[in-house]
Amino acid sequence: MYKLILKFLVIAAIVLAIGRVVVSNVISTSGVQLGKMNEKIAVLRTENDSLKEELFSKSSLENIASEAAKLGFTDKKESFVLTSPLPIAAR
């Protein structure tokens, strides 16, 4: 009985040791990957900020008005209103 338990413990120790080596080996490179991902996030954030800045500049009314003027749009002089005719019964 004691021998069986001893054998089991030895095997378990060996399996766990191998398992630890394997897991360590697998995750040892993920630190580098994590670093790269962080770098990528930083680059994308900066890019996003710069695109946002460009978007806001281009969608400002000042910019839209000057672009519209370049394309030949002008202020409307007069506006008119379309009114719906009264129903026949009310005439």
Next chain:
Amino acid sequence: MTGRFNFVLLGILVFFVFISIRLFYWQVVKAQELSDLGLSQYGATITLMPQRGEIKTSDNFPIATNKTSYLVFANPKEVKDKKKTTQILGEVLKVDRASVSASLEKNLFWVPIAHKVDPKIKDKLESLTILGIGYEKEYSRFYPEASMAAQLIGFVGKDENGKDKGYFGTEGFYDRLLRGKEGIAIQVHDAFGKPILSKINPRNPQIDGSSLVLSIQRPVQFLVEKRLKEGIEKYGASSGMVGVMDPKTGNMLAMASFPNFDPGKYQDFSQELYKNPYISNRYEPGSTFKPLIMSSALDADVVKPDTKCPVCGAPVEIGGFEIHTWNNKYYKDTNMVEVIQHSDNTGMVYVSQKLGLDKMLSYLQKFGIGSPTGIDLQGETTPSLKPKNLWYKVDLATASFGQGISITAIELLDAIAAIANGGKRMEPHVVSAIETQDGKTVKIEPKVLGSPISSKAAKIMTEMMVNAVNKGEASWTRLKGYRVAGKTGTASIPIQGHYDPNSTITSFVGFGPADDPKFVMLVVLNKPTVSIYGSETAAPIFFSIAKDLFALYNIAPGGE
């Protein structure tokens, strides 16, 4: 033998007690000091700067936001050719070479060279691969609409410690909310002082600032600024301002003044332009003040629309002064509707005498004249009303037509808005909601400040103002088909104890549509040269903006 054992035992005990006391001293009493000493050897405490909150217009467009910029720093111990590095940094960053040189000569591991450096310039500098130069991301303020609503927004400058701080307008008023809270972290470095990990152990992480959503409507602000600019040029005025408000809520829809400045380049402009004249500059309102006095008299039931003015046939003499009408035309037995229509000063003197000083002061206070409106902008100044014992008879008379009394434009706009809102005065404000960093939106509800006049008096006054628009001096420029209530103003400018004979402040205040007002607006022009009258300068600007607003809000003409 036993004595020897006891002696040794005692010796060991004393030794252990001594060790325990010493351990207590180092580990408890001196713990913090030693911890700080250790920290200073392997790292340094650094401040984590929060990102400033955005300011958005009602359409959620960020009129003030942040853009990426960089802090350029140097490690003087790593810089090999200091002369060449100084030259390059001076040229690329456009900074003073002497200060760069002085920084590089310091016996330190880290010295800042320039803040808020544009990413393109940073890229250019980085491509030169200068040894000992590093970069750290930071944020700088960016105003996509440039100078739009500049005096309302304010700007971000530096405080006495060199940290970002908002000045004037919303940037100043809501600075604490916008700036957020700084964080603290420890930067670990090696024996040579080089940072080995970027930021570890954030003891207190930074909290970014909250964002503000304004009630300002971007298209309205744009239109108002455009029309005001055109008007100032057309009428040769030295400056001008316009405020547009929703009378039912007190929400400011637009607030513009010229000349103005670019908040992103505020250093390039005169400091005089930083303050918002709409809330900071006092002026004598002239005839635009008449609706307040007349509506007070109507509310107090001392006059009625058909009350005849018995003193209006000629100039009125009070306390040795003779009071004339603006055009020296006199209408005998004119009624109160015509007094407003003709902007009759003698008629207003009669009204003020019927009202009396006590009641007039009481009504003016209820209209908010002489006290801050409470608008959420930095820099509101309010001239107080004179104490009652300093009012002479002639002061009562001149105040009735808006001379001899100083107010700010926002005070008058808010008071007239009370007439437009059925007698209920609202607190003016520009921020309608606050967005916190945890995703909550706190709405700012409209606040009623009081009811200076009854809804009946407000309705009668509105009709008088509609009549003044349709039949008064400014009728030539009115919008046909729309019921707009309004009043012109032409005020003399006091200089060194008398009035300037050559220049005036012209204005027009009104609201529309009169029966269900969507906006109340006050236009003020300073010293127009083409004409000195409000009906020929401020009124056309008012109606050109009103026309745009009716189109923008899809309000069709509905008869006059």
